[in-house]
Amino acid sequence: MEIRHLRTFLTVAGLLSFNKAAERLNYAQSSISAQVQALEDELGVQLFDRMGRYILLTEAGEHLIQYAEKIIDLADETRAEIGGEKEPRGSLVIRIPQSLGAYRLTPVLKEFHERFPTVRLHLTSCAHESVVKDLQKGGIDLAFLLTEFTYSADVEAETLGFEPILLVASPTHRLAKKKLVRTRDLQGETVLLSTVDCSYRRQFEAIMQEQRVVPGSTPIFHSVETLKRCVIEGMGVTVLPEMAIADEIAERTLVPLNWEEGSLDVAVLMVWNKGRWLSPTLAAFMETTRRVLKTI
Secondary structure, X not given: OOHHHHHHHHXXXXXXXXXXXXXXXXXXXXXXXXXXXXXXXXXXXXXXXXXXXXXXXXXXXXXXXXXXXXXXXXXXXXXXXXXXXXXXXXXXXXXXOHHXXXXXXXXXXXXXXXXXXXXXXXXXXXXXXXXXXXXXXXXXXXXXXXXXXXXXXXXXXEEEEEEEEEEEEOOOOHHHHOOOEOHHHHOOOEEEEEOOOOOHHHHHXXXXXXXXXXXXXXXXXXXXXXXXXXXXXXXXXXXXXXXHHHHHHHOOOOEEOOXXXXXXXXXXXXXXXXXXXXXHHHHHHHHHHHHHHHXX
C-alpha cells in the first residue's frame, strides 16, 4: 500500500472530485483515477460510487479515511523522529465524554490549538465498551473516561481528578420536596440516561439493580444538553456530573436530590495504549492536558 496512493485517496475524498484532486495535486486526472483504482484493487473493495460527474464515498471509503490519516501521520512522525525533528504534527483522534469535553477540556483544546495550529484534532463521544479495542487497533489515540475503575492490563490509565455525579430533578418534581430520597423512591419513576458519558451510568444502574428498583421508563439521550432540558421541564430525574449542571443548580432550574447514596464520585481517567510509542504530538497533548487541568 503506497503512501502516495493514500494521500491521493484522501484528497479525492475531501473534494469528492477526481478533477479537483488532479488540480490540487498537479496530476493528470487519469493518474488520479489509476491511483485510486490501484488502491481499490489492493484492498479488494470499492472506495467511491461513481455516478456520472459525481462521486460519493462508499462505507469502505468512509472507513478507510481514518486509517489512511493514521498511516500518513505515522509516516510523517517517523521521518520527524528519525530526522531529529520534535515538533508535533499530523492528527489525533481523541474520545471524550460529552460533559467532560464541554466543561473541563475546552481550555486544553484551546491552548493546544494555539500552540500547534497545524495538528488536526478529531474528537468523538465516549463509547465505553469499545475503548480498549479501539486503542489497540489504533482507531483512537487517546481516551478520557469518567469511571470508578480501570479494567484492562492492555492500557495505561492516569487519574487526572475526581468528579461527583449527582441525582437531580426539576425543583417542581415530586422528589425535590423530599428531605431524603431513597433508591426505592425511584421505583416506577422516569429516569433519563445518557449514552455519551461513559460508565457512571453503569454505576447508577448497578445500584438500582442491586436494590431491585425498576424505573417506569428510561429514555436514552445522545445529547447531554437535550437531556438536561427535558429534566428541567419535569420529564423525570437523571444522574449527571456536577460540572455539567453547576449553572443550572446555581440558577435553581435543577436541584440536587438528597439521595441516600450521596454523590457517586468517579475518576477522570486519561487512557492510552500501553504498548504504543508516544509520538511528539500525542505526548504534547497529554502534557497540555495535565498542566491545564491543574489550574481549573
